[in-house]
Amino acid sequence: MIFRAFGLVFFLLIHMMSKALVAHLLGVEYDNKVLMDRYPTKVLRMKKSLDNSVKKALKMVFKEDSAEGRKALRHFVKEVNILSKLNHPHIVIVDSVATLPKFNCILMPYYDGGNLTQILPYLNWHVSDHYLVQLCSALTYLRWKNIVHRDVKTDNVLLNTNHHIVLADFGLSDVLPPGQSMIKHIKGTIYYMAPEQSNSVPYDGFKSDMFALGVILWCMIMRMDVILFKPEQPLVEIVKSTTSLSPIDSNILCGLLEMNPDERWSITTLVNSLSGFPRFATKVQPFKERGLL
Numbered sequence: 346m347i348f349r350a351f352g353l354v355f356f357l358l359i360h361m362m363s364k365a366l367v368a369h370l371l372g373v374e375y376d377n378k379v380l381m382d383r384y385p386t387k388v389l390r391m392k393k394s395l396d397n398s399v400k401k402a403l404k405m406v407f408k409e410d411s412a413e414g415r416k417a418l419r420h421f422v423k424e425v426n427i428l429s430k431l432n433h434p435h436i437v438i439v440d441s442v443a444t445l446p447k448f449n450c451i452l453m454p455y456y457d458g459g460n461l462t463q464i465l466p467y468l469n470w471h472v473s474d475h476y477l478v479q480l481c482s483a484l485t486y487l488r489w490k491n492i493v494h495r496d497v498k499t500d501n502v503l504l505n506t507n508h509h510i511v512l513a514d515f516g517l518s519d520v521l522p523p524g525q526s527m528i529k530h531i532k533g534t535i536y537y538m539a540p541e542q543s544n545s546v547p548y549d550g551f552k553s554d555m556f557a558l559g560v561i562l563w564c565m566i567m568r569m570d571v572i573l574f575k576p577e578q579p580l581v582e583i584v585k586s587t588t589s590l591s592p593i594d595s596n597i598l599c600g601l602l603e604m605n606p607d608e609r610w611s612i613t614t615l616v617n618s619l620s621g622f623p624r625f626a627t628k629v630q631p632f633k634e635r636g637l638l
Contacts, residue, residue, distance in 0.1 A: 371441055371452050373401050385409050385417045390455055400455035401440065407448040420516030421449050427492060427515045434637070435483040437503065437513040456511065458504035461561070465499065465568050473565040476502070476510055478619065478628045480558060482637045483512040484612050491521045493550030495532045497557035499564055519550065526551050536560060536571045540579070541606050552606040555615070559601025566594055579604060593622055 373391035381388040385407040393399040406421045408414060428439045441452040458464070461476070480502070487494060495517040504510040517532045528550040531542050539556035541548040563580055564571050576583060581602035584595060597618065600610035610618070616638050619625040632638040 371403075371443070373403065373452065376400065385414055391452070400457065402453045402455045404451045404453065405448050406450070408446070418449070421451075423518065424515045425451065427518050427520060430520075431486075431490065431492075433483060433486045434509075435479045435511050436486065437511045456503035456505050458506050458508075461499040461502035461504065461510070461565075462570055464504070465564055465570055468565050468568055470566070472508060473562075474625060474628060475508055476504075476565060477562055478625065478632060478638075479510050480512065480561065481612065481616055481619070481629075482632050484554060484558060485616065485638055487554075488551055488612050491523060491525070493519045493521060493528060494554050494557075495519060495528075495550065496534060496537075497554050497561065498534050498537045499561055499570065500534075502561070521550065528553075533557065534572075536576065539606065539609075540604050549606050551611065552609050555601055555609055555612060556606075558615075559598055562594075562601065563598055566590070566598070593624060 371391075372394050374394050374397075376390040376392040378390040379387065380390055380402060387405045387407070389403045389405070391401040391403050393401065406417050408418065425439065425442050428437070432438075437453055439451055439453055443450050443452075484494075484497075492515075494512065494515065496514060497512070501512060501514040502510050503513050519528055521528070526549045527547040529547050531538070533542070533553075537557040537560045539548070539553040542553065560571055560580060563584065567574075571580070579602070581599055581604060584590065584598045584602060587595075590598070597615070600618070601615065603609040616629065620629050620633075629638060
């Protein structure tokens with residue numbers, strides 16, 4: 346029996362079963378494509394057994410008695426617990442969860458557009474604006490839920506061919522007590538991490554996520570992967586010296602990439618600013634009407 350991973354999270358304890366049998370119990374079959382293979386984590390594309398046109402993604406986290414294996418298990422448990430509490434059109438959902446003696450797995454929708462990193466070279470400003478508003482909706486919802494993502498980056502933005510995006514990978518995320526925003530420890534991906542993370546003092550986790558959103562926006566506007574670009578100076582300084590940017594884009598990027606977290610834009614400031622720009626206003630308004638911003 347498989348328990349749905351909504352509300353409280355239930356783990357299905359299955360012993361002495363092969364991966365093929367687990368896939369059968371989940372109602373899916375392997376679709377001959379490995380989406381990600383970074384041991385101890387592997388993601389496979391699956392297809393529904395009763396309707397092969399319906400694709401799914403199976404995220405497998407192998408159990409290993411090592412520091413890396415134990416860390417992967419912690420991330421798995423945290424991700425499942427957090428996602429079980431969320432319900433938003435721009436945040437990835439979990440269909441089912443299972444745990445076996447050798448690995449744990451999560452069955453999720455398959456996003457046929459890949460991730461944002463893969464399509465950066467092909468973006469135009471209209472699509473980038475649309476993606477930014479969707480990400481604002483997702484981060485607004487997380488702020489309402491007091492959840493800091495801590496690994497916002499283009500690799501973790503999944504999309505389908507209709508330009509619908511979702512924020513994924515909550516293994517590093519933290520749920521904070523009501524009214525609290527300060528967090529500790531260095532987490533995330535290089536070049537997306539806010540500068541204050543290098544200090545050995547608590548910092549505002551939500552403002553850290555906003556910095557990462559600024560990096561994503563820079564990647565979309567410049568149509569390049571910041572990790573491949575390897576900036577040698579703060580991105581905000583690069584923005585200020587980039588004459589090809591529109592005044593609107595430069596203003597938004599400077600607000601998000603501000604080095605001082607106290608002066609960096611919050612998600613509320615960003616949404617209010619976007620609403621004041623005619624270029625974004627028509628994209629923001631439908632989200633506000635649906636209660637998504």
